[in-house]
Amino acid sequence: MLIALHPSSGVPVYRQVLQQVRERILGGQLKRGEQLPSVRELSAMAGINPLTAAKAYQFLEAEGLVETRRGQGTFVAGEARKMSAASRRAEIEPALRQLVAEAIHLGIERGDLQRLVAATFESIKSGEKP
Numbered sequence: 001m002l003i004a005l006h007p008s009s010g011v012p013v014y015r016q017v018l019q020q021v022r023e024r025i026l027g028g029q030l031k032r033g034e035q036l037p038s039v040r041e042l043s044a045m046a047g048i049n050p051l052t053a054a055k056a057y058q059f060l061e062a063e064g065l066v067e068t069r070r071g072q073g074t075f076v077a078g079e080a081r082k083m084s085a086a087s088r089r090a091e092i093e094p095a096l097r098q099l100v101a102e103a104i105h106l107g108i109e110r111g112d113l114q115r116l117v118a119a120t121f122e123s124i125k126s127g128e129k130p
Contacts, residue, residue: 001030001037002124003046009098013048017056023091025065025076036066036074 001024005016024030036042039057043050057074060066067077103113 001042001045003042004124005046005048014052014055014059017042017046017048017053018059019091021056021060022063022065023088025060027088030076032076032078034076035072036076038073 001021003017003020005013007013009016011019021030021036030036036057037045039050039053042048042053042057046053057066057068061068061074065077066074068074099117100113108116
């Protein structure tokens with residue numbers, strides 16, 4: 001599971017992890033009953049403190065999106081709901097606004113940004129490492 005963290009974004013790291021896992025569950029990328037990486041695995045993959053990973057999982061569990069089975073791990077909850085298209089758009093809009101603002105600040109033209117986003121999208125979707 002790829003987690004992209006942005007330490008300079010001003011958003012706490014645990015919230016970034018929480019949001020990305022939530023989006024994957026509600027968007028259907030993570031299926032009901034699917035096992036998530038352990039806290040240690042997630043912390044190693046994302047390069048974060050295990051307590052930060054555990055905090056994100058605790059919030060997801062409080063939201064009813066995941067369930068922790070003692071001795072087995074953390075799984076997508078059986079009743080995880082699907083995210084509507086409007087909700088997915090609302091979730092990603094702040095990140096898009098920040099990206100576009102940065103591009104404008106750096107003088108990146110619209111077409112160049114579109115190509116960069118498309119290439120990055122394909123790279124991440126196909127599982128390539130940066």
